[in-house]
Each structure stands twice: as structure tokens, then as C-alpha cells.
Amino acid sequence: xxxxxxxxxxxxxxxxxxxxxxxxxxxxxxxxxxxxxxxxxxxxxxxxxxxxxxxxxxxxxxxxxxxxxxxxxxxxxxxxxxxxxxxxxxxxxxxxxxxxxxxxxxxxxxxxxxxxxxxxxxxxxxxxxxxxxxxxxxxxxxxxxxxxxxxxxxxxxxxxxxxxxxxxxxxxxxxxxxxxxxxxxxxxxxxxxxxxxxxxxxxxxxxxxxxxxxxxxxxxxxxxxxxxxxxxxxxxxxxxxxxxxxxxxxxxxxxxxxxxxxxxxxxxxxxxxxxxxxxxxxxxxxxxxxxxxxxxxxxxxxxxxxxxxxxxxxxxxxxxxxxxxxxxxxxxxxxxxxxxxxxxxxxxxxxxxxxxxxxxxxxxxx
DNA sequence: GGCATGTGCGTTTGATCATC
DNA sequence: GATGATCAAACGCACATGCC
Numbered sequence: 034x035x036x037x038x039x040x041x042x043x044x045x046x047x048x049x050x051x052x053x054x055x056x057x058x059x060x061x062x063x064x065x066x067x068x069x070x071x072x073x074x075x076x077x078x079x080x081x082x083x084x085x086x087x088x089x090x091x092x093x094x095x096x097x098x099x100x101x102x103x104x105x106x107x108x109x110x111x112x113x114x115x116x117x118x119x120x121x122x123x124x125x126x127x128x129x130x131x132x133x134x135x136x137x138x139x140x141x142x143x144x145x146x147x148x149x150x151x152x153x154x155x156x157x158x159x160x161x162x163x164x165x166x167x168x169x170x171x172x173x174x175x176x177x178x179x180x181x182x183x184x185x186x187x188x189x190x191x192x193x194x195x196x197x198x199x200x201x202x203x204x205x206x207x208x209x210x211x212x213x214x215x216x217x218x219x220x221x222x223x224x225x226x227x228x229x230x231x232x233x234x235x236x237x238x239x240x241x242x243x244x245x246x247x248x249x250x251x252x253x254x255x256x257x258x259x260x261x262x263x264x265x266x267x268x269x270x271x272x273x274x275x276x277x278x279x280x281x282x283x284x285x286x287x288x289x290x291x292x293x294x295x296x297x298x299x300x301x302x303x304x305x306x307x308x309x310x311x312x313x314x315x316x317x318x319x320x321x322x323x324x325x326x327x328x329x330x331x332x333x334x335x336x337x338x339x340x341x342x343x344x345x346x347x348x349x350x351x352x353x354x355x356x357x358x359x360x361x362x363x364x365x366x367x368x369x370x371x372x373x374x375x376x377x378x379x380x381x382x383x384x385x386x387x388x389x390x391x392x393x394x395x396x397x398x399x
Numbered sequence: 400g401g402c403a404t405g406t407g408c409g410t411t412t413g414a415t416c417a418t419c
Numbered sequence: 420g421a422t423g424a425t426c427a428a429a430c431g432c433a434c435a436t437g438c439c
Binding site: 168 | 426427430431432433434
């Protein structure tokens, strides 16, 4: 028997994954997972055909039309047609939702009040919340990621009020992307520069000189000889050390303490990245929101929506993307979606508005 | 509680191609 | 050439489970 694409891979394997037969808990797998698995099966069968172990398998292609964002025309979108594998599932887009500020604050208080570990772990959480760095990047944060001498800190806006000043910090350990080697068990990834609030930089500096020094002393004491003790001291390059053992935090450790302080539903280190982006967007949008509310009271029109969309996109591109570093366009667009959800309106990405504009355009140009 | 392991996604890069 | 789309590949994150 020779496997065939439409009947076996799509008609059987894919259908069974959609029913839930292939999952651990009998629940249907996500479209994303199913597409990846079918493509892996296709790859394998193509490889077998190349080796002469089976006849070549034909993969039917179909044309699909979608609306892509295009900021260079007056509509902000355009229709495009692509050839795609027949049977490929449409992958559902993520919709963001967050716990309330009060729930997050209560979780943070629980975290910080825990004996012994509270100070260090609340600081790691604060770093993630304030800078939107990834879990792994926090774990790999070195003792000198923030230069040891405050005089060497690169402050972008020294004339601004203290609470608004930010320090530029380069990250290269544990960053996502191409790997350039290893260092103390950490991946050396692409270098990226982030903005760290000055007041938080001072907290990190204080931690470095007080609590970290205490934690490190615990680890050093385990060395039996002076030489061994010196080696432990020299090899400990990470900033955040566990207060009970003096060893570094790993990404898994961060996830573990984050979740062990009874977090609100779905609240995770990675979700904190989205939370950072959305709260910044919401603050920057304050004035635009007032204008929109006035517009909504009368009649919502395409020009107001287009201006709003343009503002959101510029905040995403100028402030959010650089801080999140190399986030793809598609990923950052979930923030545009989030704003639309919060305001209860349809922005560019929503079919209804596109359809309305389309109808409007047709009326003008019959 | 801490750690290891496995499953099920989610995110990013780089190659490639089409269009302006 | 710049831009922006797709896809595959690689790898990070979330979460469950089990062991000590």
C-alpha cells in the first residue's frame, strides 16, 4: 500500500488530529501543530521518493486570497493571492487578554513577601515587567550587563526628571535568534539594545552590592580550598543568584517562582512582555482615546479610524518593536488587535471595516 | 520544593519570490 | 533596490507529570 496525500494525509491523519485521536488528552490539536505535522510527513514521504523507496507524491496546490497590510496606499491594506498546499488549515490568530492591574499587584506582593527568596525574585519579576525582556534573557543577565560603575551607564536623557531617565543596556546572552557560541552555559545570541529605567538600574546596582554578595558568599564557602573558592567566585558571572544556594537562576527557575506565587490565570513571564507593550500603548493612546470617544458619540468615520490606526502603528514601530527586538510584523500586530478589542472598534485588520471601506470605494467609483 | 522530561504550541530567522 | 509577503527550520516558552 502506498500513502496518498489527499486520502491518507489529509483525509485520515489530519482528520484524526482534528478529532483528538493523536493528542495526549484526546483534545483536538491546534491548527499550527497539525500543519507542522502534516508538513513533516510530506517531507518524509518526499525523502522516501527521492531514495526510490516509493513513487513520488503529488501535493495539490490551490490559490488563496488574503488581505495584507500595506501602509503605502490609502486603504492601508491590499488583496494578495498565493499558492498554498491544498488542505492546509488556517491558523487562528492570538487574542490577548490580561489579568487586572490589582491582580498583578497582589501577585507581585505575594512574590516579594516570601522569606529569603522574595527580594531577589521580586527584582527579577520587576526587571521583566519594566523592560519586557524574555525569561531566558533575565536568567542570563550578567553581573556586568549593567556596567559595574554607574558613571559608565549610558543615560539617554540625563536632562529629564529622574523617574523618566533611561539607561541603554546591551543584551547578547540568551537572546533569541542565531547562535554565535556558548559562554558559561548560555547561548550567545544576536546583540540587542534595550532601555532600562534609571530607578530600576539603581535597584539592580544595590542588589549587586548587597543581596547578591551575600548569596555568592554562600556558594564560595562550599569551596574547600582557597583556589576552589576563587574559582567559584570567578565562574559566577550571572547577576541573579539563589539566596539559599548562591547558584544562578535558570529560565525554568524563573518560570517556577513566577507560577508558585498563585499567579492570576494565564499570567506568565512571557505574557508580561505583551503586558508591557499593551500598557505602554494604552498610556500613549490616552489623548487619541478621548478624540475617538467624541467621534463615537456622533458617527464613526473612516478618517478617524485611519488616524487612530496610524498612531497605534507608529507607537508600535518606534517604541515597542525596538524594545522587544526583532519581533516580526505579524507578532506585533496582535497589539493593534488588542487596542481594537479594548476600544470595541474594528481597525484595519477587521474584515467589517475593510468591507465597509470597500463598499464605500465602490459607491464613489461605480 | 526542586529538578528532569515530554508534549504542545509560539516566536524568530533566513531563504525565496513578487511587486513597486 | 526596497519592501513585504510566504514557508521551513530552529528553538524558546507554558504546562503537566513524575521522581526524589
